[in-house]
Amino acid sequence: xxxxxxxxISFIVLGLLSWAEKATPYELKRMAASLSDLWSVQxxxxxxxxxRLAKAGYLSEQQEATGRRRKTYALTKKGREALxxxxxxxxxxxxxxxxxxxxxxxxGADPQTVAAEQAELHRRKLAEYETFVARGSPEEAxxxxxxxxxxxxxxxxxxxxxxxxxKRKTESR
Amino acid sequence: xxxxxxxxISFIVLGLLSWAEKATPYELKRMAASLSDLWSVQxxxxxxxxxRLAKAGYLSEQQEATGRRRKTYALTKKGREALxxxxxxxxxxxxxxxxxxxxxxxxGADPQTVAAEQAELHRRKLAEYETFVARGSPEEAxxxxxxxxxxxxxxxxxxxxxxxxxKRKTESR
DNA sequence: TGAAGCATGTAATTTGTTACATGATTGG
DNA sequence: CCAATCATGTAACAAATTACATGCTTCA
Numbered sequence: 355x356x357x358x359x360x361x362x363i364s365f366i367v368l369g370l371l372s373w374a375e376k377a378t379p380y381e382l383k384r385m386a387a388s389l390s391d392l393w394s395v396q397x398x399x400x401x402x403x404x405x406r407l408a409k410a411g412y413l414s415e416q417q418e419a420t421g422r423r424r425k426t427y428a429l430t431k432k433g434r435e436a437l438x439x440x441x442x443x444x445x446x447x448x449x450x451x452x453x454x455x456x457x458x459x460x461x462g463a464d465p466q467t468v469a470a471e472q473a474e475l476h477r478r479k480l481a482e483y484e485t486f487v488a489r490g491s492p493e494e495a496x497x498x499x500x501x502x503x504x505x506x507x508x509x510x511x512x513x514x515x516x517x518x519x520x521k522r523k524t525e526s527r
Numbered sequence: 528x529x530x531x532x533x534x535x536i537s538f539i540v541l542g543l544l545s546w547a548e549k550a551t552p553y554e555l556k557r558m559a560a561s562l563s564d565l566w567s568v569q570x571x572x573x574x575x576x577x578x579r580l581a582k583a584g585y586l587s588e589q590q591e592a593t594g595r596r597r598k599t600y601a602l603t604k605k606g607r608e609a610l611x612x613x614x615x616x617x618x619x620x621x622x623x624x625x626x627x628x629x630x631x632x633x634x635g636a637d638p639q640t641v642a643a644e645q646a647e648l649h650r651r652k653l654a655e656y657e658t659f660v661a662r663g664s665p666e667e668a669x670x671x672x673x674x675x676x677x678x679x680x681x682x683x684x685x686x687x688x689x690x691x692x693x694k695r696k697t698e699s700r
Numbered sequence: 701t702g703a704a705g706c707a708t709g710t711a712a713t714t715t716g717t718t719a720c721a722t723g724a725t726t727g728g
Numbered sequence: 729c730c731a732a733t734c735a736t737g738t739a740a741c742a743a744a745t746t747a748c749a750t751g752c753t754t755c756a
Contacts, residue, residue: 358539359714360628361714361715361717362627364717365630365634369633369634369635372634378736379736380735380737380739382734383735383736389633390623391552391623391624391628392623392624392625392626392629392633393624393630394623394624395716396716396717396718397588397736397737398716398717398718398738399548399715399716399717400680401737401738402715402716403715416656423736424736433614436543437634439586440631441631441634441636441637442636442637442640444644445628445631445644446626446644446648447628447643448590448627448648448652449625449626449627450563450564450566451564451565451566451622451674451677451678451681452565452566453565453621453622453677454535454618454621455618455620456565456674456677457535457538457539457565457566458538458613458614458618459615459670459674460562460565460670460673460755461538461542461545461610461617461670462542462668462669462670463614463615463670464614464615465614465669465673467615468618471617471618471619472618475621475648476641479621480673481650490671496635496638497632497633497634497635497636499634500629500632500633500638500692501624501629501632501633502534503646503688504624504626504629505624506622506690507684507687507688508681508684508748511680513686514680515531515646515676515677515680519673523652532742533741534742535745536743541746549710552708552709553707553708553709556707556708568744569744569745569746570708570709571709571710571745571746572743574708574709574710575743575744576743579743597708597709643752646756677739701756702755702756703754703755703756704753704754704755705752705753705754706751706752706753706754707742707750707752707753708749708750708752709742709748709749709750709751710747710748710749710750711746711749712730712746712747712748713729713744713745713746713747714731714743714744714745714746715739715742715743715744715745716740716742716756717740717741717742717743717745718739718740718741719738719739719740719741720738720739720740721736721737721738721739722734722735722736722737722738723734723735723736723737724734724736725731725732725733725734725735725745725749726730726731726732726733726734727730727731727732727733728729728730728731728732
């Protein structure tokens with residue numbers, strides 16, 4: 355049981371399991387879909403990461419004896435504690451924008467062109483978020499709700515930004 | 528000269544070289560610093576990626592005969608074309624928020640606590656951007672300027688978001 | 701003149717992605 | 729009953745991070 359470094363994906367797995375009691379990688383994948391706008395993970399990582407966490411004692415692992423021999427994971431005490439510590443501890447980590455459209459702009463792509471595309475993409479995403487909110491499953495936990503609010507706010511900002519750029523009359527800075 | 532897939536880092540290298548004519552990895556690292564709020568890259572990637580690009584014909588590579596035997600890279604015709612095509616082409620790629628603070632919130636961290644920290648971090652970053660703008664090197668290219676505007680807008684949004692959460696009186700959703 | 705710190709780079713390790721593969725299910 | 733699609737997983741590959749290492753300046 356060697357020590358490993360816990361990464362954001364580790365905490366995603368731990369966090370999802372704290373909601374589910376136990377789950378197979380496939381179930382984790384399904385759960386992770388709800389998180390994909392905030393932090394997407396490839397389905398293959400949901401096979402590797404739980405195995406890694408199990409080996410280090412954060413999860414228990416139990417395998418079907420027959421058929422698919424699926425593995426089911428659950429939090430151990432150590433896993434629950436690690437999650438709690440992370441939730442309670444400070445985060446100094448910082449997001450970069452890392453926006454592909456902005457990167458192009460940075461290196462000299464034509465603003466109007468990029469802006470037109472990006473504005474459209476972000477309007478779509480914004481609309482999607484808004485229907486979420488409108489539908490508003492009221493039993494939903496607070497965390498996802500707050501994250502959605504942040505997503506909304508940023509999408510609004512993106513739409514503002516790109517639309518302004520789009521409408522700008524060429525090169526007048 | 529095998530074909531490779533061009534990733535965002537590839538374009539960062541190509542883009543930086545389009546500004547510099549030629550550069551060593553170390554010089555690339557220095558140039559990349561200006562980009563770090565938008566898209567940070569580790570210095571070691573600036574050794575590996577140019578080598579990869581050179582092998583695929585996007586860059587020329589020339590090595591010092593003596594001393595450190597530093598390598599100097601420059602765009603080839605193929606490299607210039609690839610960059611131009613990327614700049615002109617569409618981007619459907621999308622940014623995720625991928626914010627560590629938000630991730631914690633999602634999984635149930637205490638909103639006030641996270642918000643207090645994050646608000647502080649973002650206020651600092653915002654202030655930093657504002658001094659950039661105030662100092663305003665006027666010869667700066669348009670791309671970086673526009674990217675900075677986006678950065679500012681999003682930092683303002685983050686500050687609004689976290690401060691609102693911070694001041695919220697507990698659990699009243 | 702030697703210690704601190706920047707410049708410069710390679711290697712090992714860890715992560716993440718893509719490609720592939722096969723079993724199960726179900727609507728037509 | 730068969731084609732499509734979803735479920736489930738592994739393996740190969742590519743990329744990114746960390747650790748390490750050493751040469752060079754500079755200034756006390």
